[in-house]
Amino acid sequence: MxxxxxxxxxxxxxxxxxxxxxxxxxxxxxxxxxxxxxxxxxxxxxxxxxxxxxxxxxxxxxxxxxxxxxxxxxxxxxxxxxxxxxxxxxxxxxxxxxxxxxxxxxxxxxxxxxxxxxxxxxxxxxxxxxxxxxxxxxxRAVYGTMDELREYMHGSAAAIGMQMLPVLGTVTTVAEAEPAAAALGEAFQLTNFIRDVGEDLRRGRVYLPADELSAFGVDADLLRDCQRTGRTDPRVERALAHFVAVNRDYYRRAEPGLAMLDRRVRPGMTAAFELYAAILGEVEDGGYRVLDRRAVVPRRRRVALTAPRLLGMLAATVR
Missing domain, CATH: 1.10.600.10 (Farnesyl Diphosphate Synthase)
Known part of the structure; x- marks a missing residue:
């Protein structure tokens, strides 16, 4: 340059x-x-x-x-x-x-x-x-509460959604669409945290809030033990099921924002929404084994989810 x-x-x-x-x-x-x-x-x-x-x-x-x-x-x-x-x-x-x-x-x-x-x-x-x-x-290497984690996610995720919004364009005012854009950023981020528990643990970090983990009898030591031994534990499974349910609520709050986007970008963002939300289903179907592997949406399902949306986006760009 x-x-x-x-x-x-x-x-x-x-x-x-x-x-x-x-x-x-x-x-x-x-x-x-x-x-x-x-x-x-x-x-x-x-x-x-x-x-x-x-x-x-x-x-x-x-x-x-x-x-x-x-x-x-x-x-x-x-x-x-x-x-x-x-x-x-x-x-x-x-x-x-x-x-x-x-x-x-x-x-x-x-x-x-x-x-x-x-x-x-x-x-x-x-x-x-x-x-x-x-x-x-x-x-912070660990987060004590969801409020603490949301403070982090405000900048790492919600702010990214709000940065993108004026560029993507809206059919409403940007201010009206911002809460949903912020919620979508947080939904994506929380999905990453659930999917990447094992990877983050190896880096000395636990993003999922300690107080909500402890409600299920889970702490960092138990997570590390399960990761080291490769065994599963019902307490960990129940805690992760809880966070999956919390995460789905973020997606529910974000979904109305898709209709607020410019019609030319709406199909692509809807595809991203559905693809990321599908990761949660893969976590469930994999028995919450996120400590020693990464949940991935299979290619066939990715194509099934995204192809119709991407075709819709292509059609919208030439109208």
Whole structure:
């Protein structure tokens, strides 16, 4: 990417710099978010760069806080880098991008301006990412209550849904559609937590709230024992069944929001809704064996769920 020169207050990046930034985000989505990237191909062409920018920014930040993937890089260095990302974003949104500003930051700052996206959705996302970073203020390896987990999910999931909303477009006001978009983000996130209990446990994290686990006689030690021995335990199964039921309530609250979306993106988002919700059924059908394996919707069912919706989206884009 062409580096930005120092910009005076109120200046905007040169067209070439911005175009390079969007191309970078597009490549990032194509290389690292293949399913996500393919889904964006079904959106109206003019909306795709903004969706790539949102992905590029989230991916850039996620890579910074993934200490395990950065070969043991000190958490303090990751935190300092995260702070710099936020500083770069605030400067770019204010119209004064700094020399060396990351491409994803440039692109997302332009997207924020073009689609009038609330900056708070991005600062909330950054706050939640700090909660994943050891040594950062507010870092949590475990969550005591659902309220604590929802504080995290507000930035990690609900805010993402609300970032996307102005880009996708609505047939209502954005404000009217935001609660459902937030609920859908949280529904997807909670599904991830249920599906990835084993993976998160190996990384020293338990996202499912401790107080609700303990109501079924489950704690981190029992989870680790089941993971180590490969055995199942009725207490764990009952706890996971509870969280599946809670998760389905999130989907119920999110579902009315699908009808609020622009008709051209509605089929694709409905497909995503149904596909993610289907993961919960796979968890149930697999006997809640999430500590030593990952629940996956079989390819045949994925096609059955998504093909009609994607065809509907294709039809909507040419009307």
């Amino acid at each position: 062409t580096a930005l020169h120092d910009a005076a207050p109120g200046a905007v990046p040169a067209v070439g710099d911005l175009a390079d930034a969007y191309r970078y985000c597009r490549r990032l989505a194509a290389e690292h978010g293949k399913s996500y990237y393919l889904a964006t191909r079904l959106l109206p062409e003019r909306r795709r760069p903004a969706v790539h920018a949102l992905y590029g920014f989230a991916r850039t930040v996620d890579d910074l806080v993934d200490v395990e993937a950065t070969a043991g890089r000190p958490a303090a260095d990751c935190l300092a880098e995260l702070d710099r990302v936020e500083s770069e974003l605030l400067a770019a949104v204010a119209g004064a991008p700094r020399r060396g500003t990351r491409a994803a930051v440039l692109a997302v700052a332009d997207t924020i301006d073009r689609y009038s996206i609330e900056l708070d959705h991005f600062t909330a996302f950054l706050s939640s990412m700090r909660m994943d970073l050891p040594g950062a203020p507010g870092y």
